[in-house]
Amino acid sequence: MTPHTLALPDYREQLPEVAARFGKIRQRPVVLSVKGLRKDFGGNGASHTVFNNVSLDIHRREFVTIIGPSGCGKSTFIRIVAGLDEATGGEILLDGKAIRGPGPDRGMVFQGYTLFPWRTVKQNVMFGLEMRGQGTSAAESEARQWLEMVGLSKFENSYPHELSGGMKQRVAIARALANEPQILIMDEPFGALDALTRCKMQSYLLQIWKKVNVTILFITHDLDEAVLLSDRIMVLGVNPGGVREIIENPVPRPRSVDQMLTPTFLSVKRRLDELIHGPVSEQEEEKLPVIKLTEAGDEVE
């Protein structure tokens, strides 16, 4: 039985304004340049290559998302960019300079919030500024501005454990942005949130991105999230690991949840689905070897 399928446009078709936008993005200077990145795990003979020859240029104020099945090394990739892991080969340039270890020029938002539990919300946002050697009063007023931007001024003296998951993640974003990083790296930041909060956070992130001079490198395993947020989507695969395709997202901006049912949106989503799970025709539902335990005539379908 074939369900009704829509005739979707080619995901490579772009409206003139979308094409113009990509043209403008390409004109901007490259913030982050990844060249021939390779990562092996294990070593000593039994090594396993997670990905190989990954190259990507991210331009200023671009929103790039990395997506892929589990095990494709998207988290590893992002951790290497953040300087928390080391690559086996290749190089990463930030503003033309090779990165060495973690640094405040690459802000990071983790899935697990990672707020400092002993610091209040305001003190959390002040952390990076203090590390930079800024005086307390200056850091404090700056932190207040960032908290106002993420709408948490009222909670500046609360401790993280008193906040909801979405609020914690907003504090984490404010904390990372307060450092004014060249690039904001987000590792499945909304993965632990419920669907409703996640949806709010997505539109929220788009607003922040519009207001703040920041380039975003985002990881998700959620196709809708990837299409809703990004300019370009890099799809990583497994066996062999590496880049499957870098898609220029044709969905016009400004984005909203309403676009999620437009043919353009769906065309990108279907392409992502193909790349990650294989073409629709080849997808076979695995039959589970379950013995029938219900009575005849008690069918659900």
Place this chain on the structure above:
Amino acid sequence: MANADWLGLKNELPQRRRLVLTLLSFVVPLALWCAVSYVPWLWHPNVRVTVPGDVDYFVEEMELPRADFQRELEKVRAAGGTLPEGDRVNPLYLPPPHKVAIAFYTAFTTEPRLQGEPWLHESLGHSIRTILWGFFLSSIFGVPLGILCGTYRFFSRLQEPFIEFFRYLPAPAFGALCVAILGIDDGPKIAIIFIGTFFQQVLVIGNTVRKVDPALIEAAQTLGSRGWKLMRCVVIPASLSEIYTDMRILLGWAWTYLIVAEVVGTMSGITLFINQQARYRNFDNVYAAIFMIGVIGLTSDMVLAALGKVLFPWKRRAGGGRWSVLEWIREPGSLFIKQKPKPPAAPVAEISKD
């Protein structure tokens, strides 16, 4: 659901029940002691002579095993003399609770038998001083070293194997050595508490610091924290409340070394008091003194726990009480409220659609 079962796994009990159980944990052993002391046919293996009768070696107030008394009684009965009389009593070393309770007070008011001997409060003070010195000296070296070992593999590899070896050497074994080096006064006693505490302290604190969530350290690194600042601003504050708890437990261990330490060199402090009272056969005082150590230990731990809640406000979770008595002491009213009123839920700021 407050009337759910008492034995739910991992279920926190309602406050009232927690208090009941806490009280029971003290009341049950006390009740056992009372029963043995006040129910005359329970145990009471001895007889105290009230009327010597015709037994020539019996005198009033004399105590002897029941079997011996019975044998003498039979002999006198056979001979047709005046029968001796006596009460069943427990041996001297098990005084009844009320005598110990009285001793709790009188021990402080009784003048020492010999001139120059310390009063009880002086003995206790001496003991507390010895402990605090030993613990303090151990901590000023042990805590920083533990933090270093927990933070840097370098120090951990360099220090911990030796410390691991050394902690198996029983502290009292160093008694003679300590006396030879430090004399016979308080020096060797403090040294033994130091030896007993220090090596455990480094390992325990090192372990605690190692348990700091690595994600917090990574987050701090991406915020520009490194080297010394990373340790001062992340590793130490992240483990401080756990270190504080470790210190409370370690202080308890220090008390266990006290008695051994105090017999080294010239006997002093509470150990001297206990030994002398035992020699005078004032066993009620002996029990009182032993229990006093318990009371001091428990009280100081409760004070430190309460202080910890003030020092580490982020550890205060709504409703999650660990020890009911503590809560009860802090806010006696809370006992009579079934459920603590929850703070109003924080409103999530509205986010407009893009």
